[in-house]
Amino acid sequence: xxxxxxxxxxxxxxxxxxxxxAHGAGGRASHQLIGEVFARAFANPLxxxxxxxxxxxxxxxxxxxxxxxDGHVISPLFFPGGDIGCLSVxxxxxxxxxxxxxxxxxxxxxxxEEGFPLADLKRIAExxxxxxxxxxxxxxxxxxxxxERGKGDGVFIATTGVGALPAGRDTGGANARPGDVVxxxxxxxxxxxxxxxxxxxxxxxxxIRSDTAALNGLVEAMFAAVPPAAIRVLRDPTRGGLxxxxxxxxxxxxxxxxxxxxxxxxxPQVAAACELLGLDPLYLANEGKLIAIxxxxxxxxxxxxxxxxxxxxxxxxxxxxxxxxxxxVRMRTQMGGQRVVDWLSGEPLPRIC
Amino acid sequence: xxxxxxxxxxxxxxxxxxxxxAHGAGGRASHQLIGEVFARAFANPLxxxxxxxxxxxxxxxxxxxxxxxDGHVISPLFFPGGDIGCLSVxxxxxxxxxxxxxxxxxxxxxxxEEGFPLADLKRIAExxxxxxxxxxxxxxxxxxxxxERGKGDGVFIATTGVGALPAGRDTGGANARPGDVVxxxxxxxxxxxxxxxxxxxxxxxxxIRSDTAALNGLVEAMFAAVPPAAIRVLRDPTRGGLxxxxxxxxxxxxxxxxxxxxxxxxxPQVAAACELLGLDPLYLANEGKLIAIxxxxxxxxxxxxxxxxxxxxxxxxxxxxxxxxxxxVRMRTQMGGQRVVDWLSGEPLPRIC
Numbered sequence: 264x265x266x267x268x269x270x271x272x273x274x275x276x277x278x279x280x281x282x283x284x285a286h287g288a289g290g291r292a293s294h295q296l297i298g299e300v301f302a303r304a305f306a307n308p309l310x311x312x313x314x315x316x317x318x319x320x321x322x323x324x325x326x327x328x329x330x331x332x333d334g335h336v337i338s339p340l341f342f343p344g345g346d347i348g349c350l351s352v353x354x355x356x357x358x359x360x361x362x363x364x365x366x367x368x369x370x371x372x373x374x375x376e377e378g379f380p381l382a383d384l385k386r387i388a389e390x391x392x393x394x395x396x397x398x399x400x401x402x403x404x405x406x407x408x409x410x411e412r413g414k415g416d417g418v419f420i421a422t423t424g425v426g427a428l429p430a431g432r433d434t435g436g437a438n439a440r441p442g443d444v445v446x447x448x449x450x451x452x453x454x455x456x457x458x459x460x461x462x463x464x465x466x467x468x469x470x471i472r473s474d475t476a477a478l479n480g481l482v483e484a485m486f487a488a489v490p491p492a493a494i495r496v497l498r499d500p501t502r503g504g505l506x507x508x509x510x511x512x513x514x515x516x517x518x519x520x521x522x523x524x525x526x527x528x529x530x531p532q533v534a535a536a537c538e539l540l541g542l543d544p545l546y547l548a549n550e551g552k553l554i555a556i557x558x559x560x561x562x563x564x565x566x567x568x569x570x571x572x573x574x575x576x577x578x579x580x581x582x583x584x585x586x587x588x589x590x591x592v593r594m595r596t597q598m599g600g601q602r603v604v605d606w607l608s609g610e611p612l613p614r615i616c
Numbered sequence: 617x618x619x620x621x622x623x624x625x626x627x628x629x630x631x632x633x634x635x636x637x638a639h640g641a642g643g644r645a646s647h648q649l650i651g652e653v654f655a656r657a658f659a660n661p662l663x664x665x666x667x668x669x670x671x672x673x674x675x676x677x678x679x680x681x682x683x684x685x686d687g688h689v690i691s692p693l694f695f696p697g698g699d700i701g702c703l704s705v706x707x708x709x710x711x712x713x714x715x716x717x718x719x720x721x722x723x724x725x726x727x728x729e730e731g732f733p734l735a736d737l738k739r740i741a742e743x744x745x746x747x748x749x750x751x752x753x754x755x756x757x758x759x760x761x762x763x764e765r766g767k768g769d770g771v772f773i774a775t776t777g778v779g780a781l782p783a784g785r786d787t788g789g790a791n792a793r794p795g796d797v798v799x800x801x802x803x804x805x806x807x808x809x810x811x812x813x814x815x816x817x818x819x820x821x822x823x824i825r826s827d828t829a830a831l832n833g834l835v836e837a838m839f840a841a842v843p844p845a846a847i848r849v850l851r852d853p854t855r856g857g858l859x860x861x862x863x864x865x866x867x868x869x870x871x872x873x874x875x876x877x878x879x880x881x882x883x884p885q886v887a888a889a890c891e892l893l894g895l896d897p898l899y900l901a902n903e904g905k906l907i908a909i910x911x912x913x914x915x916x917x918x919x920x921x922x923x924x925x926x927x928x929x930x931x932x933x934x935x936x937x938x939x940x941x942x943x944x945v946r947m948r949t950q951m952g953g954q955r956v957v958d959w960l961s962g963e964p965l966p967r968i969c
Contacts, residue, residue: 287689287967289855289901290960313868314788315711315851316684318781321675328681331669332723332776334761336640358668370685372774374727406774408687410967414769421725421759421774423685428671435667498668502642515666548642607643614640614763 275299280381287375287409297407300381301371304388305395305402309368317404319368322427331358332423338614340383340417342461344454344472345550347420348390353475353550354501354616355424356398360479361497361553363432363486368425369395370404376415387418398477400424432486434497436515443495444562445520445582446555448481448575449474450528451505455547456536458615463540471532476551481574488568489561496556499549501616503607506545508554509582509592510606519587522594522604526581546607548615556584628652633734640728640762650760653734654724657741658748658755662721670757672721675780684711685776691967693736693770695814697807697825698903700773701743706828706903707854707969708777709751713832714850714906716785716839721778722748723757729768740771751830753777785839787850789868796848797915798873798935799908801834801928802827803881804858808900809889811968816893824885829904834927841921842914849909852902854969856960859898861907862935862945863959872940875947875957879934899960901968909937 275295285292302310309317322328335351345353352369359366371391375384395402457473478499485494496516500508505527513520529544537544551574557565562580569575582594592604628648638645655663662670675681688704698706705722712719724744728737748755810826831852838847849869853861858880866873882897890897904927910918915933922928945957 284966285961288960288965290860290899292961293855294959312788313790314715316682316713316715316717316777316779318715318717318788319681319683321678321680324677325674327674328672328778329669330672330721330723330757330776330778332725332757332774333759334725334727334774336727336761336763360669362667362669362671364669364671368683370683370776372685372687372725372776374687374689374772374774404683404685404776406686408689408772408967410689410769410772413766416763416767419727419761419763419772421685421687421727423683423723423725423757423774423776424669425681425683425778426669435665435671437666502646507643546643606647607641608638608645612641613637614761 275381277381277385282375282377282379282409284377284409287407293407300385300388301405304392307401309401309403319403325430326427329359329362329364329426329428330423331355332421333358334419334421335616336419336614337616339461342473343457343470345475346387346390347418348387349394350475350550350616351420351422352391352394352398353477355422356400356477356479357499359424359426360482361434361499362428363434363497364426364428366398366400366424366426366479368403369400370423371402372406372421374415374419375407375409376417377409377412379417394477398479431491434494436496436498436512438495439512439516439518439556439584441518441584441586442559443556443584444559444580446557446566447579447581448553448569449577450530451549451552452529452533452537452544452547454550455612455615456533459540460536471536474549474551476574478551478553478574481569481572484568484572485565488564493558493561494555497553499553501548501550504546504548506604507607513590513592517588517590519585519590520582520592521585522582524594524596526579528577528579545604550616628734630734630738635728635730635732635762637730637762640760646760653738653741654758657745660754662754662756672756678783679780682712682715682717682779682781683776684708685774686711687772687774688969689772689967690969692814695826696810696823698828699740699743700771701740702747703828703903703969704773704775705744705747705751706830708775709753709830709832710852712777712779713835714787714852715781716787716850717779717781719751719753719777719779719832721756722753723776724755725759725774727768727772728760728762729770730762730765732770747830751832784844787847789849789851789865791848792865792869792871792909792937794871794937794939795912796909796937797912797933799910799919800932800934801906801922802930803883804902804905805882805886805890805897805900807903808965808968809886812893813889824889827902827904829927831904831906831927834922834925837921837925838918841917846911846914847908850906852906854901854903857899857901859957860960866943866945870941870943872938872943873935873945874938875935877947877949879932881930881932898957903969
């Protein structure tokens with residue numbers, strides 16, 4: 264872009280400045296915000312095209328496309344282990360990765376509230392950029408809107424991910440078969456407890472941190488270990504938690520799932536916080552965990568591959584797929600009984616992601 | 617999906633019901649909302665995959681990908697000529713189409729405010745679905761979040777579009793060359809005036825309607841008429857209007873633009889409303905118009921192709937690209953003078969899209 268006007272434009276005050284309505288009006292102030300905050304944080308040659316749509320290379324021959332989208336309205340915006348910025352990258356990268364695809368590109372739509380501190384926006388943009396770099400994806404297109412004070416809540420971020428799906432991978436929720444093994448990549452409930460404890464200003468002896476992380480590297484490590492058909496289903500148990508996600512899979516596959524309560528990894532501090540708050544970790548959101556349903560004969564191989572990856576060290580075999588046309592999820596409890604694990608209903612945990 | 621539970625679930629009350637926090641929690645209520653409102657409106661086999669990411673066919677050989685994203689926060693949600701639903705389709709379809717690509721897929725992220733009427737949400741979803749059908753794109757993935765009353769404003773919609781770009785098309789803002797001709801596809805300012813008049817509760821003798829429309833058909837008609845290299849730049853003058861968009865192009869191309877005020881099509885009612893409201897139609901948003909910068913020797917052929925299309929009947933030649941390394945946009949006024957047409961600055965028109 265040529266130096267267009269000799270006029271002196273004062274740089275944004277990124278220390279004490281705030282978003283005003285002009286930042287969303289599409290004129291000079293919008294361009295300045297985009298240039299000094301977003302373009303600087305996300306800098307890459309694709310984004311630098313500077314047009315309303317971004318032209319991307321086609322996927323390699325034989326690869327299909329994958330898209331996923333996710334809106335992020337988490338409160339608070341900053342929490343132990345992360346913030347809305349990295350979360351908005353992880354959430355969408357993971358939705359793409361759960362199809363077996365390699366996430367490549369992200370778009371980001373920001374809805375900002377008038378008065379939001381520019382310093383916080385910069386911190387969020389930099390957190391997104393770091394998360395995108397770490398996950399190996401480029402933020403290639405964006406949009407910024409501003410709403411009046413009291414018509415939003417700081418910042419909402421909707422991200423959309425585009426990935427390339429290698430031939431032979433099919434990890435949709437309908438592929439679980441009786442006999443398959445249910446794996447989970449680590450401890451559950453960490454994200455939900457981290458957010459709730461921050462929100463309720465609870466102080467636990469050891470702070471629990473969100474598990475927010477991009478899972479595409481873990482997924483590639485799993486596919487590197489076994490033929491693709493052995494990995495039947497991948498899904499990340501976010502809103503609604505492990506319980507709701509397994510119910511979705513059971514419903515889509517027309518099969519039941521039997522869980523072993525004692526095998527489900529839960530951090531002691533998470534268990535203690537759940538006791539205190541009256542919550543069940545099975546229903547708490549996770550942002551850096553995946554469920555894999557795999558062929559029984561290769562379950563141990565997949566599990567070893569998961570455990571060898573930094574994000575799967577506490578991976579565990581937690582259950583089995585069984586014949587059940589009604590698609591119930593049941594759990595053998597630590598007391599030796601059995602109970603039905605239903606979908607999340609009743610009191611919701613709002614704005615957890 | 618198998619019929620999972622024998623439990624009787626009461627259908628949503630789509631007449632008098634309202635969004636509550638549970639609709640965003642990812643459990644049973646979320647699934648019901650998605651099923652009864654969004655999946656019903658957008659029904660297509662890709663969306664029906666029902667996984668977090670959606671698998672799409674690869675583009676044809678030789679085609680590149682295009683993505684664009686846009687957040688929609690327009691107020692009011694319903695306005696003469698459209699609503700946030702169709703606008704959220706048109707806005708993103710047009711951003712994809714302005715690269716010369718054929719828009720194929722859309723994703724939609726909804727941020728709903730607690731208490732929002734389900735009847736309005738259904739009407740918006742149906743408007744989106746109709747606009748998508750008309751534009752020939754499928755809504756293939758979505759997400760729904762709910763924020764507390766007073767933390768949003770009814771509904772915000774972020775859409776992302778994916779398209780396929782045929783070889784040989786390159787319509788980025790940096791391609792204007794001195795001598796090229798500037799075309800606009802019709803009257804300017806209609807959308808801005810429609811929104812402002814609704815917002816200010818002004819009553820004009822004849823109601824002005826938003827021009828919101830999908831422009832991909834018009835773009836294809838233009839490419840059908842001339843070799844692709846003749847169409848140098850395409851851009852839709854949304855926020856910031858014709859003036860700001862031409863300044864962007866001039867800056868990207870490192871060339872000046874000379875406009876002829878008398879040639880710029882403006883509806884008399886729009887001109888009158890602008891007089892009344894103290895606005896300049898050059899800075900008002902359009903949602904169904906495009907600017908084309910074209911090779912001079914084929915300008916008339918492109919113009920004829922535009923005029924033969926329902927969305928280009930009032931297309932006009934409004935200016936010329938000139939040598940000017942500073943990238944100024946100048947206008948010969950109807951009084952015979954000349955003035956610089958600057959970027960939008962000063963008082964913004966908030967939430968116009």
